[in-house]
Amino acid sequence: MRYKDLKDKIVFITGGTQGIGEAMAVKFAREKARVIINGRKNNEKVQGVAERTGAKTAMGDLQEIKTAEEVTKQAQQYYGKLDVLVCNAAGMSMSPFLESEEDTWWRQIKINLTGHMACIRSAIPDMKRNGGGTIILISSFFGSIGWTNATGYGASKSGILTMGQYLARTYAEDNIRVCTIIPGVIDTPQLNVDANDLGISLDEVREMYAKDIAMERIARPSEIAAMAAFLATETGSRAFSGRHVIVSGGEYRSTPYYL
Amino acid sequence: MEKNKTILISGCAGKVGGAVAELFSQRGWDVVGLDLSPEAENTDSYYQCDMKDFESVKQIIETIEESKAIDAVFHGAGMTFEGGFEDTNMEDWEELLRTVLGGAANLCRAAASYMIQRKQGKIILLAPDYRWVKGDCIMEASAAGTLHGFAKSFGAEVAKDNILVNALAPNVPIDRSALAETVFYLAEQDSYTAAQVISMGGVKDEI
Numbered sequence: 001m002r003y004k005d006l007k008d009k010i011v012f013i014t015g016g017t018q019g020i021g022e023a024m025a026v027k028f029a030r031e032k033a034r035v036i037i038n039g040r041k042n043n044e045k046v047q048g049v050a051e052r053t054g055a056k057t058a059m060g061d062l063q064e065i066k067t068a069e070e071v072t073k074q075a076q077q078y079y080g081k082l083d084v085l086v087c088n089a090a091g092m093s094m095s096p097f098l099e100s101e102e103d104t105w106w107r108q109i110k111i112n113l114t115g116h117m118a119c120i121r122s123a124i125p126d127m128k129r130n131g132g133g134t135i136i137l138i139s140s141f142f143g144s145i146g147w148t149n150a151t152g153y154g155a156s157k158s159g160i161l162t163m164g165q166y167l168a169r170t171y172a173e174d175n176i177r178v179c180t181i182i183p184g185v186i187d188t189p190q191l192n193v194d195a196n197d198l199g200i201s202l203d204e205v206r207e208m209y210a211k212d213i214a215m216e217r218i219a220r221p222s223e224i225a226a227m228a229a230f231l232a233t234e235t236g237s238r239a240f241s242g243r244h245v246i247v248s249g250g251e252y253r254s255t256p257y258y259l
Numbered sequence: 260m261e262k263n264k265t266i267l268i269s270g271c272a273g274k275v276g277g278a279v280a281e282l283f284s285q286r287g288w289d290v291v292g293l294d295l296s297p298e299a300e301n302t303d304s305y306y307q308c309d310m311k312d313f314e315s316v317k318q319i320i321e322t323i324e325e326s327k328a329i330d331a332v333f334h335g336a337g338m339t340f341e342g343g344f345e346d347t348n349m350e351d352w353e354e355l356l357r358t359v360l361g362g363a364a365n366l367c368r369a370a371a372s373y374m375i376q377r378k379q380g381k382i383i384l385l386a387p388d389y390r391w392v393k394g395d396c397i398m399e400a401s402a403a404g405t406l407h408g409f410a411k412s413f414g415a416e417v418a419k420d421n422i423l424v425n426a427l428a429p430n431v432p433i434d435r436s437a438l439a440e441t442v443f444y445l446a447e448q449d450s451y452t453a454a455q456v457i458s459m460g461g462v463k464d465e466i
Contacts, residue, residue: 184451214418214454223451230444239429239437239459250418250453251411 003233006031011232012075012082014038014062014119015089016055017046019188020138023221024086027229029053036075038062038089062089062115063107072122081130084232085123087116087160088138092190094149094197105152112156113163120167124176132175134237136228137164139182141248145255149197161244168242177241179231184248185209185218214250223247265289266446267320267329267370269310269362270336272296275385278435279333279442286443291323294336310336310362311354313369320369331381331446332370336362337402343395352398359402360409367413367424375420381446384410386426387433388458396431403428407456414454423453430461 011028015021016037028035035055039046042059050057058074060067076082091111093104120135127133142150143157161180168178185191187206195205210217227247230236266283270276271292280290280301292302293316299305306319323329338358340351363384374380386406389396406426414424425445429438441459445452 214415215421215451216419219451223449226448226450227452230448233440235437235440236444239434239441241460243458243460245452245457246455247449247452248455249451251415 003031003229005234006033006229006232009033009083009232010036010079010081011084011086012036012038012058012072012123013086013088014071014116016086017049019190020183020186020221020224021086021088022049023225024088024228025049025053025055027222027225028084028232029055031229033084033232034079036078038071038075061111062119063091063110065114065118068115068118069122072119076123076126081126082123082133083130084134084136085119086136086138086228086232087119088136089115090138090140090153090157090190092150092153092193094153094193096149097151100152108152109156109159112153113159116160117163124171124174127176128171128174132177134232135164135167135176135178136231137161137178137180138224138228139164139180139244141182141184141246141252141255144182144244144246145252147254164244165242172241177237179237179240179242180244181224181227181231182244182246182248183219183224184213184246184252186221186224187218188221212253213248214252217249219247219249262327263287263289264330264447265291265323265327266331266333267291267293267323267366268302268333268335269293269308269366270334270385271302271305272299273335273337275433275435275438276333276335277301278439279335282436282439282443283446286447289327291329293319310365311357313365316362316365317369320366320373324373328377329370329373330379331383332366333383333385333442333446334363334366335385337385337399340399342398344397347398355398355402356405360405363406363409371417371422374422375417378421380422381449382422382424383442383445384424384426385438386410386428386456387431388428388461389431391461392431410456411454418453423449423451425452425454426456427459428456429459432462434460434462 017039058071060071140157164180272294284301292299292305386403389400410426
């Protein structure tokens with residue numbers, strides 16, 4: 001199925017060069033949207049994604065606020081505006097809280113939360129002028145329920161969840177809609193971080209997580225991209241602004257009963 | 260040519276069930292309707308049925324499954340309810356609960372066994388959020404609330420068989436076109452949202 005209202009929409013995806021972001025670039029391109037992807041560094045992989053999806057690129061590391069602002073402005077300039085901003089880029093490092101190095105800990109907050117705050121602040125005046133827009137935030141179930149050795153990552157991802165609710169409320173009258181996805185465990189390069197943290201292989205990590213998921217498997221990146229595309233439509237963004245959708249393959253054993 | 264998919268809709272003669280039926284019908288799905296009313300629009304086949312009666316729900320599903328596979332179920336059956344919390348007559352409460360929760364349980368018991376064999380199916384339960392409604396909706400809210408626990412628990416049980424069970428909790432008054440689109444997304448596009456209570460906006464949204 002094609003969503004008619006995604007055709008020609010201008011979609012900027014941070015962290016759009018691999019994992020969920022790459023899958024979203026592919027999905028939005030398939031929906032005939034005009035896609036711009038951001039990643040830290042330009043390389044062959046990025047060029048490959050850009051070629052396959054016809055995406056433009058706006059490269060730069062979001063942990064620098066100035067860079068985050070600049071890449072968002074650059075993304076706006078390609079087609080003169082942004083209809084959809086997908087805040088997906090993420091940095092993750094795992095370590096026990098008491099042993100965490102301050103720089104490493106804060107780096108995650110800078111990329112995942114503050115960097116996106118800067119992207120959103122750069123995008124909103126333009127969206128207001130253009131009669132509205134949609135912002136899709138990618139949180140994480142590490143942020144919604146917490147996870148061992150992921151305090152910095154969890155804090156950044158719950159921060160973005162709450163930020164989304166407030167942004168939706170604040171900018172509703174400007175027709176800016178803010179929807180959040182809380183993905184479960186996805187089969188992306190980020191799983192390597194978990195594997196290294198636990199000292200086990202990538203396959204063992206996949207199996208370990210699958211055991212705790214009701215569907216007994218981890219997600220494919222395209223399964224999160226499908227939800228992002230729906231939330232970017234007129235109806236999806238209207239129905240879910242200020243809200244979150246948990247795309248997790250069912251409850252986790254560790255999920256508190258009230259979530 | 261690819262075979263049409265089939266959705267079974269309870270409460271099909273109601274406003275919400277009707278909106279879901281209309282959208283799925285427009286998009287080329289076979290719509291099988293269930294309701295207490297003598298008829299409902301936008302259905303390919305229709306059965307007058309009391310959702311509280313497990314035997315009749317089961318028989319209807321057996322009959323449908325003889326000719327086609329049920330790919331998705333939408334449970335939108337409810338009832339209009341007179342009176343507030345303090346003056347509720349217990350028979351009315353029982354009737355409401357047995358329609359909303361009992362109806363969901365009956366549909367799931369009857370349909371899920373076929374879905375499990377096929378390792379594929381979507382079940383979407385309507386559980387409206389009455390928090391923003393002025394006036395006393397305590398009984399309706401309580402009945403809808405039972406579906407939250409049901410969807411999470413039953414959803415967690417059958418997720419391993421690729422049966423995705425979710426409760427949709429739209430604000431009342433319900434934005435019926437948005438609800439129908441969301442049901443369509445879950446039924447046709449989604450493959451990893453399971454055992455959730457999904458909160459969504461209504462006509463006049465309160466965030």
